[in-house]
Amino acid sequence: MKVLLLNIIFKDCLLNSVEEMVSLLKTLDYEIKTLFDLKLKEIKKSTFLTKGLIEEVKDLIQLEKYDLIVFNNDISERQYVSLKEAFEVPLCDRTEIIIKIFEQHASSSEAIIETKLAHLRYRALRLREYQDHYDQQRSGKGGITNRGQGEKEIELRRREIDKKIQTLNKNLVQVMKVRNTQRIKRENSQVFKVAIVGFTNAGKSTLLNRLLAISEQNSDKLVKEEDRLFATLNTAVRSIKFQDTPPILMTDTVGFISNISPVLLSSFYATLEEIMVADFLIHVIDGSSPDCMRKKAVTEEILKMFGIDDVPILEVYTKCDKFDNKEDIHLDPSAIFVNLNDRKDVELIVETIKERLFADYVNLKLLIPYEKSDVVHRLRNEEYMIKCEEKEEGYWINVKIKRGHLFRFKELF
Secondary structure: OEEEEEEEEEOOEEOOOHHHHHHHHHHOOOEEEEEEEEEEOOOEOOOEOOHHHHHHHHHHHHHOOOOEEEEOOOOOHHHHHHHHHHHOOOEEOHHHHHHHHHHHHOOOHHHHHHHHHHHHHHHHHHHHHHHHHHHHHHHOOOOOOOOOHHHHHHHHHHHHHHHHHHHHHHHHHHHHHHHHHHHHHHHHOOOEEEEEEEEOOOOHHHHHHHHHHHOOOOOOOOOOOOOOOOOOOOOEEEEEOOOOOOOEEEEEOOOEOOOOOHHHHHHOHHHHHHHHOOOEEEEEEEOOOOOHHHHHHHHHHHHHHOOOOOOOEEEEEEOHHHOOOHHHOOOOOOOEEOOOOOHHHHHHHHHHHHHHHOOOEEEEEEEEOHHHHHHHHHHHHHOEEEEEEEEOOEEEEEEEEEHHHHHHHHHHO
C-alpha cells in the first residue's frame, strides 16, 4: 500500500515523532511513497488544514497515485469528512493506524475484544464531536430544533456503536473472570511478581526470553520477538527460577508509545492491571535510540497516570554495543547497561534482580527434625522455600526468610 505521510509542524513544533510513525507504518507493511511536512500557524476546525495547504496536497495527489493518506496526528470526524471529500483518497489518522496494528496483532480473546473496544470508542468519540458541531450550529440559529437527515444518521450511528460497546464490555467481563481468578491467586501467593515495562520495541520480550534461557525452568516457553512496534498485545506471564531463589512470576507487558490516545489506554486497562500488582518493575530502555530519554519519560508518565510510579524499579538500558553516549543520559545510579546477546550481561541482570528482590532476606540452610514438621509447614506458607528434602535425620531445607520475620522462628536458632 502506497502512503502519503503528512507530518504536521504546528507553530514550529513537531506534533508527533516522524520516526515513530514510520515504524508504525512499517509494522503494517505500508510503503511511504512521500513524506510531506505541513507547517501550520493555526488549525482549522472544519478542515484542519488551510485552503492553501489542501491545494498543495491535492497537487501531490495528482503527481502520484496513493492508496492512503496518513496524518501523523489525530483529526476530528468533521475534519476527516471534509478532507476525504477534498482529496478523494482514503484517510487515516495516527490513532487509527495504531488501532490497525492492534487488530493485526491481537490473538488472545481478551486482546481481540479490547482492540474492538478501542476502535468503537474512538469512532464514538469522533461522532460525538461531530454531533456537538451540529448542536452548536443549531443553537446559533435562533433555537431551531428540527434535526436534519445528517444529524439523524449520526445519532443512529452513535447509538449503534454504543450498543456494540455494551455487548463487548459484557463479553470482556466473562473473559476476564478466568484471568482475574488467576491474578487473585498470584496476588495472594508469596511469589514475587516482576513486570517488564517500557516503550514498544525496546527489547522487553527479548529480555524475558534471555532470562528464560538462563533460568532453571520454563526455558521452552519463549515469547514472540519482532523488530516491529506492538509486535504482541498479549501479556505473557512466565514462572522463572534462578539458582538459589524461589520462582519469580515475570510479566512481559504491552509496549507504550508517545501521545497515545486515552481511548486506547482505557481499552487496555485490563492488560495494564498486571503492572499494578507487581512488586518490582524492570524498565527496559533502548539506549541506542537518539530520543531514549523522551521515551523513558513517556513510560514514566503512563505509569504515573495509572498510579504505579511508586513501585521499586530497575532501569535496564539495552543495545549498549550500539551507543557510546552514556554521559548524555541522565539515569538512576542503579541503572545498568547491557547487550542482551551477551550472556554475561544477562547474568548481571539476574544478579541485580536477585539483589533487589531479596535484599531484605536471609538465606538459611538448615536441618529440621521430623518432630518439628509444623515449622517446615509454616516456612512453606509464610516464607520463600527454595528447597526441602526428606533425609534420614530430618528435613534439609534451603529457605529465604525476611529479616523482620526471623523472630517468628526462634526455634531454628
